[in-house]
Amino acid sequence: xxxxxxxxxxxxxxxxxxxxxxxxxxxxxxxxxxxxxxxxxxxxxxxxxxxxxxxxxxxxxxxxxxxxxxxxxxxxxxxxxxxxxxxxxxxxxxxxxxxxxxxxxxxxxxxxxxxxxxxxxxxxxxxxxxxxxxxxxxxxxxxxxxxxxxxxxxxxxxxxxxxxxxxxxxxxxxxxxxxxxxxxxxxxxxxxxxxxxxxxxxxxxxxxxxxxxxxxxxxxxxxxxxxxxxxxxxxxxxxxxxxxxxxxxxxxxxxxxxxxxxxxxxxxxxxxxxxxxxxxxxxxxxxxxxxxxxxxxxxxxxxxxxxxxxxxxxxxxxxxxxxxxxxxxxxxxxxxxxxxxxxxxxxxxxxxxxxxxxxxxxxxxxxxxxxxxxxxxxxxxxxxxxxxxxxxxxxxxxxxxxxxxxxxxxxxxxxxxxxxxxxxxxxxxxxxxxxxxxxxxxxxxxxxxxxxxxxxxxxxxxxxxxxxxxxxxxxxxxxxxxxxxxxxxxxxxxxxxxxxxxxxxxxxxxxxxxxxxxxxxxxxxxxxxxxxxxxxxxxxxxxxxxxxxxxxxxxxxxxxxxxxxxxxxxxxxxxxxxxxxxxxxxxxxxxxxxxxxxxxxxxxxxxx
Numbered sequence: 001x002x003x004x005x006x007x008x009x010x011x012x013x014x015x016x017x018x019x020x021x022x023x024x025x026x027x028x029x030x031x032x033x034x035x036x037x038x039x040x041x042x043x044x045x046x047x048x049x050x051x052x053x054x055x056x057x058x059x060x061x062x063x064x065x066x067x068x069x070x071x072x073x074x075x076x077x078x079x080x081x082x083x084x085x086x087x088x089x090x091x092x093x094x095x096x097x098x099x100x101x102x103x104x105x106x107x108x109x110x111x112x113x114x115x116x117x118x119x120x121x122x123x124x125x126x127x128x129x130x131x132x133x134x135x136x137x138x139x140x141x142x143x144x145x146x147x148x149x150x151x152x153x154x155x156x157x158x159x160x161x162x163x164x165x166x167x168x169x170x171x172x173x174x175x176x177x178x179x180x181x182x183x184x185x186x187x188x189x190x191x192x193x194x195x196x197x198x199x200x201x202x203x204x205x206x207x208x209x210x211x212x213x214x215x216x217x218x219x220x221x222x223x224x225x226x227x228x229x230x231x232x233x234x235x236x237x238x239x240x241x242x243x244x245x246x247x248x249x250x251x252x253x254x255x256x257x258x259x260x261x262x263x264x265x266x267x268x269x270x271x272x273x274x275x276x277x278x279x280x281x282x283x284x285x286x287x288x289x290x291x292x293x294x295x296x297x298x299x300x301x302x303x304x305x306x307x308x309x310x311x312x313x314x315x316x317x318x319x320x321x322x323x324x325x326x327x328x329x330x331x332x333x334x335x336x337x338x339x340x341x342x343x344x345x346x347x348x349x350x351x352x353x354x355x356x357x358x359x360x361x362x363x364x365x366x367x368x369x370x371x372x373x374x375x376x377x378x379x380x381x382x383x384x385x386x387x388x389x390x391x392x393x394x395x396x397x398x399x400x401x402x403x404x405x406x407x408x409x410x411x412x413x414x415x416x417x418x419x420x421x422x423x424x425x426x427x428x429x430x431x432x433x434x435x436x437x438x439x440x441x442x443x444x445x446x447x448x449x450x451x452x453x454x455x456x457x458x459x460x461x462x463x464x465x466x467x468x469x470x471x472x473x474x475x476x477x478x479x480x481x482x483x484x485x486x487x488x489x490x491x492x493x494x495x496x497x498x499x500x501x502x503x504x505x506x507x508x509x510x511x512x513x514x515x516x517x518x519x520x521x522x523x524x525x526x527x528x529x530x531x532x533x534x535x536x537x538x539x540x541x542x543x544x545x546x547x548x549x550x551x552x553x554x555x556x557x558x559x560x561x562x563x564x565x566x567x568x569x570x571x572x573x574x575x576x577x578x579x580x581x582x583x584x585x586x587x588x589x590x591x592x593x594x595x596x597x598x599x600x601x602x603x604x605x606x607x608x
Contacts, residue, residue, distance in 0.1 A: 007033060011046045018050055026050060041071045048080060057084050075101050079114065086118065094118055109138035113145055116152070125156045143169055147181050154188055163188050179209055183218065193438065195226050211242055213249075220252045227413070229256045247273055251282060258290070267291045274299055279306065285318040285489075288325035300326070308342075317346050321489045328487070333587040340487060340591065344497040347489075354494040355501040362457040362512055369460035383436065385466060386449045386547075387418075389456035390474035390513070391506055392493065393484035395529030398577070399474060400451050401558040402540060406549060410445045414452050422461065432465045456509050459516040463523060470547070471520075473513050476529040478506055478605055479585035482595050503595040507602050533579040 014029040030047045048063035061084055067077040078101040085094040095118060102111045112135035119128035132149045139145060146169050153162035166185050171178040182201050189198035202219045209215060216239030223232030236253045243249065254269035267290050270283040277283075284303050287293070293300035304326075308319040320343035327336035386403065388396050404411040421434035439448060453474070455462070462469050476484075482502045485493075495501040517524050525546050532539040540555050554560065559576045585592055599605055 007038070007040060007043060011042060014046065014050070018053070023054060039066065039070060041067060041074055044070070045076055045080070048077075052080065052084060057088070060084060073104055075105055075108065075111070078104075079111075082114065082118075086121070091118060091122055107138055109135040109142065109145070112138070113142075113148065116145075116148060120148070120152055120155070123155075125152055128152045129156070143171055143177055143181075147177065147184065150181075151184055154184065154191075159188050159192055173208055179205060179212065183214065186218065186222075190222055190225065195222065198222055213239065213243060213246060216242075217248055217252070220249075220256075224252070224256065224259075229260045232256050233260075245276065247277060247280065251280075254283070254286065258286070263290060271296060271299075278302055281311075281315050281318050281322070285322045288322040288329075292329050293326065313346055313350050317343050317489065320346065321487075324487065331587075337588055337591045340588075343489065344486060347494070347497040351494045351497065353498050353501045355498075355505055358454065358457065358495065358505060359508055362508065365458055365460050366512065366515070369464060382446050382468070383439070384447045384468040384470070385435075385462075386447065387455050387462055387469060387471045388449060388451045388453065388474060389459070389471055390453050391476070391481055391485065391509060392453055392490065392496070393488060394453070394474035394476040394481050395527070395532070396451055396453055396474045398529070398533075398558065399472065399527055400449050402543070402555055403449055405552065405554045405558055406447070408445050409447045409449060411449045412439070412451070415450060416452055417450065418452065418455050418458055418461070422458070428461070429465065431461060432467075435466075456513055456516075459513075459520065459524075463516075463520040469523065471524045472527050472543075473517075473524055474527050474529060477582065477585070478503075478510075478599055479592055479595060480530075480581060480583065482506055483585045483588050483592060484581070486591075499591065500594050500598070503598045507598065507604065510604060530579075530582055533577055533582065536577045 010029055010033060014026045017025045017029070030043075030050065033043055034047075044063050044067040048060045048067065051057075051060040051063065061081065064077050064081040064084070067074070068081070071077065078097045082094045082097040082101075085091075085097065095115075098111060098115050098118060101108070102115070105111060112131045116128045116131035116135060119125070119131060129149070129152055132145060132152060135145045136142065136149065146165060150162045150165045150169075153159075153165065163185070166181055166188070169181055171181055182205050186198040186201040186205075189195070189201065199219070199222060202215055202222065205212070205215050206219070216235055219235045220232045220239075223229065223235065233253060233256050236249050236256070239246065239249045240253070250269060250273050254266050254273065257263075257269060258266035267287065270287045270290075273280050273283040274287075278299070279302075303319075304323065306319065308316050308323075311319060320339045324336045324339035324343060327333070327339065388399055390396065400411050400413070403409055415438075417435050417438045418431075421431050421438065422428070425431055425434050456473070459471060462471060482499065485496050485502050486499055488496065490496040495505055513524070517526070525543065527543065528539070532543075536556055541551065544551055544555055557576075589596075
């Protein structure tokens with residue numbers, strides 16, 4: 001019979017061999033020790049750790065379950081087993097183990113910390129805060145706990161308290177915790193639009209941690225957010241010089257090429273990615289709207305053979321949208337329709353429609369301003385804001401491309417400045433000043449386009465409180481518009497996954513804008529996409545004349561505009577004006593039957 005001393009000595013040898021990567025020798029030692037059938041706690045934990053680290057999770061799980069049965073008051077078994085269940089996304093069992101451990105040792109701050117991480121992962125921020133506060137009550141100076149609390153507060157959108165807490169934490173530079181803290185700080189500044197501070201933090205981190213991938217990724221995301229694609233491309237190229245095969249760098253680079261207008265380079269970059277990773281679904285998703293795979297039929301066949309039912313929900317959604325795009329390009333519209341249904345039905349399971357929220361907001365501001373008198377706020381202002389409103393996929397990107405041909409126009413894109421301003425202020429009279437404070441002034445421009453289409457909900461606010469503002473309402477054939485929305489994987493517009501909800505919102509905004517045109521018609525222009533793409537030489541001059549701008553023939557050639565485009569239309573807008581998108585709905589008439597019925601019932605449109 002072996003003495004405990006011999007067991008302890010052999011366990012130390014096994015652990016040293018593991019560090020050297022000599023796994024066969026480690027296995028042999030554990031096999032020998034287990035042959036004596038003396039299942040000490042140290043043996044079970046040591047062997048479980050070894051198997052967990054080399055990803056033999058089932059063996060590790062069995063050993064830890066045995067350890068809990070034999071030594072139910074020992075905490076480490078619960079924690080290690082909860083690690084495995086967390087990795088397997090078995091959160092229910094993870095929670096059960098940690099709560100059992102908490103009953104055994106009520107004053108163990110680490111258990112509360114692990115519970116906080118669990119609830120944070122599940123996005124149950126209220127429970128996460130309770131647990132991390134319990135951990136901090138026991139260990140108030142623990143920096144790791146404080147950083148997690150700041151992260152939870154950030155995700156609860158409590159940016160001020162998150163920032164205040166992080167600024168109190170003093171950590172030595174070059175440590176992992178310092179990196180973690182500073183990354184969170186930069187995220188807060190980026191979210192609150194203090195981009196200079198966010199950039200300064202990340203650049204400083206890059207000088208300290210010269211080869212951390214996350215820093216390059218975060219910088220590229222920041223530059224994408226502020227639409228400085230040239231800087232974004234440079235930082236990604238620098239990252240690729242260190243890690244030439246790191247696919248997230250390559251993917252971000254491909255996306256930036258697309259938004260910069262270099263479609264060929266974007267396609268080539270995505271093809272390079274799927275050549276390395278044959279099932280890189282994000283690149284297939286991007287390529288499906290850019291490329292017909294005519295010269296890459298092997299890759300296409302491989303993608304189409306994938307069983308999407310085995311994918312996670314988000315990747316199932318992307319794969320289904322990708323296949324729909326591919327079959328649309330092949331003119332196999334029945335197959336395209338089938339995958340559209342799969343994609344959008346899956347989205348609705350996880351992201352319920354937000355139609356009710358939008359209509360409630362619209363009615364609130366409609367009823368709040370029944371008085372149509374324009375406010376005289378004595379604001380001295382030379383800035384002209386052009387609010388482009390309407391439904392998504394209604395030709396708004398083409399419109400902004402036309403308007404930004406004028407070199408003193410700043411195209412802000414789909415910013416949320418108006419909604420953010422309304423949410424922040426306590427007195428609505430201050431909305432204009434708050435909005436203007438968010439605008440990035442460049443090149444002394446005085447004309448800005450705001451292409452947040454859902455600003456149609458706030459037309460009374462614009463009319464009353466924005467001097468020199470104009471509203472351009474985008475109108476497109478309802479069925480082409482509804483189909484185009486349904487075919488687009490919008491991330492934050494959950495109504496877009498329901499044909500009926502898209503149609504109801506289309507009808508709602510149509511009626512609401514007609515109501516506002518009667519009240520504020522002098523500042524609202526009806527931009528009819530179908531008419532413009534059919535007769536650009538007639539319709540574009542009408543628009544420019546209404547704006548009171550001097551004519552320039554370049555308005556007729558918006559495809560020459562070299563601006564960055566960050567919408568779903570970023571590829572199409574690089575082509576010359578054409579009417580290829582008109583009448584596409586007829587290929588999808590079957591899935592559009594609910595829309596057709598609702599539109600006919602509304603009696604708003606005569607051409608359906």
